[in-house]
Amino acid sequence: TEYREKSINIQPRMITMLLLACSVLLLVALPGIHSLPSTVDGKDISQRSIGTTACIDEVIIMTFTSDRDHAESTDNFDLELEVNGDTYIAEFGTTTKAGGQLWKFAISDFHNIPSCVTKQDIEEIAIEEDTTDAWNIQSVLTVLRAGQDYELASMDLDVFQWVDGDNTFSNDVRHFELNLLI
Numbered sequence: 001t002e003y004r005e006k007s008i009n010i011q012p013r014m015i016t017m018l019l020l021a022c023s024v025l026l027l028v029a030l031p032g033i034h035s036l037p038s039t040v041d042g043k044d045i046s047q048r049s050i051g052t053t054a055c056i057d058e059v060i061i062m063t064f065t066s067d068r069d070h071a072e073s074t075d076n077f078d079l080e081l082e083v084n085g086d087t088y089i090a091e092f093g094t095t096t097k098a099g100g101q102l103w104k105f106a107i108s109d110f111h112n113i114p115s116c117v118t119k120q121d122i123e124e125i126a127i128e129e130d131t132t133d134a135w136n137i138q139s140v141l142t143v144l145r146a147g148q149d150y151e152l153a154s155m156d157l158d159v160f161q162w163v164d165g166d167n168t169f170s171n172d173v174r175h176f177e178l179n180l181l182i
Helices: 012-031
Strands: 058-066 075-083 088-093 101-104 121-130 137-145 147-156 161-163 175-177
Touching: 058 075, 121 137, 121 147
Parallel strands: none
Antiparallel strands: 058 101, 058 137, 075 088, 075 121, 121 175, 137 147, 137 161
């Protein structure tokens, strides 16, 4: 029997789609997070549907607070976007209750941000806390919206990360950088 070696030309977009598909499958397969949503506003977030030059209209954050003791917080937390080397901040508000929560930020909610930010302009998305009340985040997803298109931008599953302004414990962070998928 003769075997021939075949080469497959895999484009970077194909690799990204494969990784995204595997990530979405993990949403279903991992224990304890089977209730994570796969849609936002009725739109599928598992597809790479935002074009590279489209202006982002909205940043949507879905957080899941752990059920650990003192995991909830009542302090203000900030959502930070690093765009082309500059950091822009929007405030979450004062509620981080147990279970899942959804926040929607218009791009204009980020103080002094340029009017058109593309997904390629975003270098970092982070949750920041400067006070002494900690928040234990079990999982967090970030979705971008441009017009009618939605795209999963970050996914941190079962991280159980303490975000705390005074770093009371060794695994606390003031600045929780999310894992970008874009």
